[in-house]
Amino acid sequence: MGRKQAREGTMKLLYQMEVNEDYSDDNMRVFFQNFLYDESEKEYIEDAVLTIKNNLEEIDNNMISHLQGWSINRLAKVDLAVLRIAIYEILYRKDIPIEVSINEAIEIVKKYSTEESFKFINGVLGGFVRSRDIK
Template identity: 55%
Template sequence: MGRRNAREATMKLLYQLELNKTFDDEIVSIFFENNNFTEDEKVYIENTIENIQDNLSLIDEKIEKYIKGWKKERLSKIDLSILRISIFEIIFREDIPTEVSINESIEISKKYSSDESSKFINGVLGSFVRKENE
């Protein structure tokens, strides 16, 4: 596997946590028990989930600011999970280039969501990066 697979797994786990409306350690443990990951993938997933949980208010505030005409509650849970991962990476992971985070989010949305979603995610992330860098 690799980083893309780790991002996809993180998206699936965030999706599951969002459906259950909780960031429960037991759900995370069960997820790891039922999937095989390399040590690097597991570290990425755990770090990303933990940091998104710790910074959820800030991340969601950024998402809500740039989803013009939408409410966070109306977004698909998959798209919300993808946006959370990308916004987290852009803000907190200096070792991951912004362009990589955006591109990976678009590719994951094409695989798990719709063409409209990938365009929407690209627009939200593009606006976020442009406005936050001003």
């Protein structure tokens, strides 16, 4: 499946790390022992998780300014993970078009989150992208 499978795997691993409050490399190792990914998917997941972990404050600050009345602590963990992945892609993966990052985020929350989450995710990411265009 490629990148779509890798994004879903990244979301699952970030979700697990957030719920357990454990962003350790050991957690990632155990994840890969339990789920099979091809080499390109594994590379994407590792890069995404490590980049998000190392730049969490910047990624979250970019997200927080577009939550409009929500705090990061009130977000569903799936939505939080998906937003972090999309913002990671927009900020750090110039090989992925912004529209693809947003569309994939919406598809993941439609599959794994609430019925209304995709509208919220679209709004947050749209605000984030528009604010970047202004600067």
